Amino acid sequence: xxxxxxxxxxxxxxxxxxxxxxxxxxxxxxxxxxxxxxxxxxxxxxxxxxxxxxxxxxxxxxxxxxxxxxxxxxxxxxxxxxxxxxxxxxxxxxxxxxxxxxxxxxxxxxxxxxxxxxxxxxxxxxx
Amino acid sequence: xxxxxxxxxxxxxxxxxxxxxxxxxxxxxxxxxxxxxxxxxxxxxxxxxxxxxxxxxxxxxxxxxxxxxxxxxxxxxxxxxxxxxxxxxxxxxxxxxxxxxxxxxxxxxxxxxxxxxxxxxxxxxxxxxxxxxxxxxxxxxxxxxxxxxxxxxxxxxxxxxxxxxxxxxxxxxxxxxxxxxxxxxxxxxxxxxxxxxxxxxxxxxxxxxxxxxxxxxxxxxxxxxxxxxxxxxxxxxxxxxxxxxxxxxxxxxxxxxxxxxxxxxxxxxxxxxxxxxxxxxxxxxxxxxxxxxxxxxxxxxxxxxxxxxxxxxxxxxxxxxxxxxxxxxxxxxxxxxxxxxxxxxxxxxxxxxxxxxxxxxxxxxxxxxxxxxxxxxxxxxxxxxxxxxxxxxxxxxxxxxxxxxxxxxxxxxxxxxxxxxxxxxxxxxxxxxxxxxxxxxxxxxxxxxxxxxxxxxxxxxxxxxxxxxxxxxxxxxxxx
Numbered sequence: 001x002x003x004x005x006x007x008x009x010x011x012x013x014x015x016x017x018x019x020x021x022x023x024x025x026x027x028x029x030x031x032x033x034x035x036x037x038x039x040x041x042x043x044x045x046x047x048x049x050x051x052x053x054x055x056x057x058x059x060x061x062x063x064x065x066x067x068x069x070x071x072x073x074x075x076x077x078x079x080x081x082x083x084x085x086x087x088x089x090x091x092x093x094x095x096x097x098x099x100x101x102x103x104x105x106x107x108x109x110x111x112x113x114x115x116x117x118x119x120x121x122x123x124x125x126x127x
Numbered sequence: 128x129x130x131x132x133x134x135x136x137x138x139x140x141x142x143x144x145x146x147x148x149x150x151x152x153x154x155x156x157x158x159x160x161x162x163x164x165x166x167x168x169x170x171x172x173x174x175x176x177x178x179x180x181x182x183x184x185x186x187x188x189x190x191x192x193x194x195x196x197x198x199x200x201x202x203x204x205x206x207x208x209x210x211x212x213x214x215x216x217x218x219x220x221x222x223x224x225x226x227x228x229x230x231x232x233x234x235x236x237x238x239x240x241x242x243x244x245x246x247x248x249x250x251x252x253x254x255x256x257x258x259x260x261x262x263x264x265x266x267x268x269x270x271x272x273x274x275x276x277x278x279x280x281x282x283x284x285x286x287x288x289x290x291x292x293x294x295x296x297x298x299x300x301x302x303x304x305x306x307x308x309x310x311x312x313x314x315x316x317x318x319x320x321x322x323x324x325x326x327x328x329x330x331x332x333x334x335x336x337x338x339x340x341x342x343x344x345x346x347x348x349x350x351x352x353x354x355x356x357x358x359x360x361x362x363x364x365x366x367x368x369x370x371x372x373x374x375x376x377x378x379x380x381x382x383x384x385x386x387x388x389x390x391x392x393x394x395x396x397x398x399x400x401x402x403x404x405x406x407x408x409x410x411x412x413x414x415x416x417x418x419x420x421x422x423x424x425x426x427x428x429x430x431x432x433x434x435x436x437x438x439x440x441x442x443x444x445x446x447x448x449x450x451x452x453x454x455x456x457x458x459x460x461x462x463x464x465x466x467x468x469x470x471x472x473x474x475x476x477x478x479x480x481x482x483x484x485x486x487x488x489x490x491x492x493x494x495x496x497x498x499x500x501x502x503x504x505x506x507x508x509x510x511x512x513x514x515x516x517x518x519x520x521x522x523x524x525x526x527x528x529x530x531x532x533x534x535x536x537x538x539x540x541x542x543x544x545x546x547x548x549x550x551x552x553x554x555x556x557x558x559x560x561x562x563x564x565x566x567x568x569x570x571x572x573x574x575x576x577x578x579x580x581x582x583x584x585x586x587x588x589x590x591x592x593x594x595x596x597x598x599x600x601x602x603x604x605x606x607x
Contacts, residue, residue, distance in 0.1 A: 073159055097160065
């Protein structure tokens with residue numbers, strides 16, 4: 001294949017890629033999600049936290065007892081050493097449903113049971 | 128269970144403290160899939176019905192009766208021998224690794240190569256390769272290789288008949304042992320969870336299967352044993368009959384053919400094989416069915432009628448559920464065959480059941496792809512760090528010990544398109560194959576003969592779509 005064809009293909013690809021990234025960079029949304037933990041549970045309406053892929057999520061976690069929060073597979077964790085509020089900021093880079101687990105400091109040694117998820121993070125693909 | 132890389136023991140906790148109060152929906156590894164949105168489901172269901180009608184249309188019938196087999200013979204020569212040797216050696220090494228790592232490695236299923244190799248790479252991965260590319264299992268089967276090696280040595284040493292005792296295999300048993308082993312395997316995999324993922328259990332299971340299968344080969348001869356009782360051999364060869372690449376009759380040659388061709392060219396299968404194909408379909412669907420609201424409600428209903436001892440509830444119900452799904456599927460299939468035999472009296476229902484069973488294999492393969500593709504792509508990556516540090520000793524043999532699976536590798540939208548595409552395509556291939564078979568067997572009455580089975584296939588396909596899709600009715604209270 002002549003070099004010119006290869007070169008123009010590469011250029012075209014690069015151009016498309018640039019346009020694509022530019023178009024999608026604009027979509028990135030900052031989103032704040034709340035988890036209000038009281039007595040080691042969250043209210044019904046916070047059981048599923050929804051975000052779209054690419055969102056920069058600020059997860060505000062507040063609790064009346066100290067403990068630790070993990071988001072499975074996302075490798076996000078945040079610790080509350082005392083009752084209060086902390087913020088966890090991350091990019092929702094992968095679509096899917098991920099389990100959020102809470103481990104209260106008082107129950108640390110018991111190991112918690114993962115039969116019923118504490119809450120879920122649901123990241124939908126962008127339309 | 129979770130894939131976390133945190134320093135603390137939380138994931139060990141996750142792996143060990145789970146007692147299956149309810150039946151867990153998945154064998155090993157938590158899934159991160161989003162259910163297929165309703166819009167996709169509606170489009171797919173409509174396509175399924177529409178395409179079934181198209182296949183049945185007169186012009187397609189003419190095409191089906193005229194189309195000749197297109198086959199291409201490949202001559203890879205020495206390359207094929209080399210591939211066989213490499214695959215064979217690799218799988219014997221991996222078999223040893225499973226046992227050693229199972230006993231000596233990490234106790235966390237996701238930090239140990241034994242469960243990852245067995246349940247993800249081999250069970251899911253090999254099913255994909257066998258169904259979509261070609262059945263490489265006979266070349267990989269470590270038990271076959273070990274048995275043949277010892278047998279060859281014995282012959283070399285002057286034992287003319289080899290090591291097999293060649294007892295007479297009871298003809299009445301047929302392939303039923305394979306059917307029940309497949310169902311049993313799934314009961315273990317799905318219901319005895321999470322113990323089926325514990326590395327030590329995987330190692331014991333591997334040893335137990337090795338002992339059973341080698342004894343079987345020794346008593347009845349390798350081929351007889353494998354054809355009737357070696358569930359993996361039977362399973363992968365059934366999938367391999369769909370695959371586009373197959374071993375040619377001549378040694379050292381491969382055949383490239385239309386996918387699904389192998390399902391209708393072979394000799395008629397036994398009744399036990401028909402039961403086996405239905406078991407394949409039932410078991411691949413069962414995994415998804417378990418998580419659905421309908422199934423959870425059915426289980427609750429059953430448990431309120433038949434109180435079972437506390438603790439054993441999940442096991443009893445799970446086992447009953449799997450057997451129930453298989454029996455219902457098999458019953459529906461036999462019923463369709465009975466109706467067909469009324470429409471075309473030339474054949475008995477039993478003959479029809481044996482004849483048409485393989486045409487259901489594409490639906491099973493399609494569902495396998497739809498349900499497991501993203502799981503294989505994401506969880507399969509667990510093997511990358513584990514190969515560098517198989518025994519959790521802090522080694523870094525290949526420099527990949529710190530690799531963390533990329534959970535964003537496959538976008539949910541890609542998974543949805545693939546899932547729906549695979550199921551619709553699998554359905555069409557199944558209907559087409561059944562149609563071709565009917566044309567060959569019944570000529571003029573082919574359309575009449577394929578109506579009951581086509582309807583049944585639409586039902587099977589609808590069920591597999593329903594399992595993947597978001598529930599039509601949202602239940603506000605999560606089932607507990």
